[in-house]
Amino acid sequence: MRARVYVTLKPSVFDPQGRVVADALLSLGYEDVKDVRQGKFFEVELDGGDPATAEARVTEMAEKLLANPVIESYRVELLRS
Amino acid sequence: MRARVYVTLKPSVFDPQGRVVADALLSLGYEDVKDVRQGKFFEVELDGGDPATAEARVTEMAEKLLANPVIESYRVELLRS
Structure with a gap:
């Protein structure tokens, strides 16, 4: 998963x-650029195949380690594989 | 766009x-984690509304500045807004 x-x-x-x-x-000449925001993402590979459990666990990981909820927001997406 | x-x-x-x-x-106890890969993303806001032109321009930006094609791969996604 x-x-x-x-x-x-x-x-x-x-x-x-x-x-x-x-x-x-x-400065490279792309004058139509109005704004850029940068973000990061983590692709996590887990043992075990239950999507609901996986989503819950990954959300917990995001809260605890991957994101800083004070200044960052996050979104979890499961990949079919 | x-x-x-x-x-x-x-x-x-x-x-x-x-x-x-x-x-x-x-070490936090998530023993079902097999692998993690980290990536980054850029959200680019452009003037002008033609999706095909925007996609072509942003792909060019990715080639020239946002990604290093020697070691990185990239994917461009247009957002409906």
Whole structure:
């Protein structure tokens, strides 16, 4: 069973990495770029095949380790495999 | 128009960040974790509304700046907004 956890800074939190990437794109001539936000994701491979259990466990991992709920939000997605 | 670019290390490239996260999860008691790979994504907001043009431009940005095609692969996804 595989799952992905997508982690992004909350919209109210300033994203300096995204800002730098946006500036770099502008300086490369992509003047239609209005904003860039950067995030990360984790692809977790688990033993055991029950989707509901897997989703619950991965959500717990996101809360405890993968995301910082104070400034980040996350989304868990199960992959059919 | 918004698009997301997902960037991951190619499967043959060692992912030390993912390894550290997997070890941390194991030490937290998640013994069913077999592997973790980490990736990043960019959410790009563009002026202009034509989806085909936007997709082509964002793919070009990924090739030039957002991903390193030697060791990373990427996927572009347009968001309906």
